Amino acid sequence: EPEVTQTPSHQVTQMGQEVILRCVPISNHLYFYWYRQILGQKVEFLVSFYNNEISEKSEIFDDQFSVERPDGSNFTLKIRSTKLEDSAMYFCASREQGPGEQYFGPGTRLTVT
């Protein structure tokens, strides 16, 4: 069964450093998402991406965040200057054209020290 994959599984970085979280969505999917989950809290929407542009973003997704689909398979989330409060699980999700469920990846645990 096809699945969304994410790398790395765990990223430790120092405050102020840039990080790039990588995702490979399911191959025939057209809509891509990033969510985050701070430990013990609910999953929060960050950004949606379709047709090579951002469809919607939340208040969390400020100028320090950016997304990119550099090729036909990868979907990345970049945080330019990490803050302590960016520590969380980051989930990538994708879905195919039309209505339907979003498939989530296993997540990347980001720890900012």
Added chain:
Amino acid sequence: GESVGLHLPTLSVQEGDNSIINCAYSNSASDYFIWYKQESGKGPQFIIDIRSNMDKRQGQRVTVLLNKTVKHLSLQIAATQPGDSAVYFCAEKGETGANSKLTFGKGITLSVRP
């Protein structure tokens, strides 16, 4: 503001019993609802969904009920098994177009006693 929330933070059930997990939502414009299961160290896993033009939908051992009058969503798990132990989230989606983000409620932990 709109919100999706769960009534109880934890639920403990005996193996073999039925489980009922409840969720309240406040956005009456929501037209699509989903239940996700999240096991430790993993991403949310789709369980079952329901559209607002339905009030009940059944899957394998799971049933979702939607009461639009009181804006209430529930997940019923029949014959709960140890493998059902996880955190369960309800989520809603406002429309089926490009603006299709999911708004999650707070998770509820289901613990199955052997």
